[in-house]
Amino acid sequence: MQSETRVTQVEPGVTLRQFFAKMLAELGPQDWWPARTRLEMILGAILVQNTAWQNVDLAMKQLRKKGLLKMARLRKASLIELEGSVRSAGFYRQKARTIRNFLAWLDDTCRGSLTDMFALAPAKLRHQLLQVKGLGPETVDAVLLYAGQHPFFVADNYTRRILARHEMVNPGADYAEVQQFLHQHLPADPNLFNEYHALLVEVGKQYCKRQMPHCGECPLEGFLEPHQPIDLSASALNTP
Secondary structure: OOOOOOOOOOOHHHHHHHHHHHHHHHHOOOOOOOOOOHHHHHHHHHHOOOOOHHHHHHHHHHHHHOOOOOHHHHHHOOHHHHHHHOHHHOOHHHHHHHHHHHHHHHHHHHOOOHHHHHHOOHHHHHHHHOOOOOOOHHHHHHHHHHHOOOOOOOOOHHHHHHHHHOOOOOOOOOHHHHHHHHHHHOOOOHHHHHHHHHHHHHHHHHOOOOOOOOHHHOOOHHHOOOOOOOOOOHHHOOOO
16 A cells, blocks of 8 residues: 655655755765674664664674674674673663574575675565564665665654655555655665665654654755644654
8 A cells, every 4th residue: 555645746756855955965974874894784773773873882882892793703602692792772682682583594595695695686685584583674674775785765763754744645654655655756776765764864863853843943844834733643753
């Protein structure tokens, strides 16, 4: 099912590109993803769920200190050691098990090779990763986009909130619907998706807050309809 878009004379793709240009001009490049290797990107994508990046950064420093950012060493780590290393990221038991599940899948399916993994057809790879316990669509798409340079837009809560408040999508649209909307109206360019997603996250964190949005300060304020009310209903308040 496709998301409902607002009735407008401007084609949604035009508006989306205008959003991007304005955010980039106001906020500048975000230089995502903050990682040195593809393995670090993947671990970061797993650890950042339901927590702030500052907490992930602490966990990544612990993993680096213990040598666990190298695939061979990470495979040999005990679950207890892994849990202790990622504790600062929250839900550390669940996230440590997700990392172990991913490594087991990688060994079984791709001979333990990230090169082999990203050589799979993108749609097939996405389908298989979604079968790994602990990996949801947002995490999988972050892995595919940032580590694999595959054009899957990460339609996270910030993205859905911002687009809904600008009446680009229905406030109740789910992850798949919003991603489909973005894929339909933007060119399939991983570099564009990378920067666009990062900019939306920054707008969401700084301005388009869940309960008290700072619309007058937001780079996208000029795109709101005159006197357009901001939706503060429960369906729109699903991001901390």
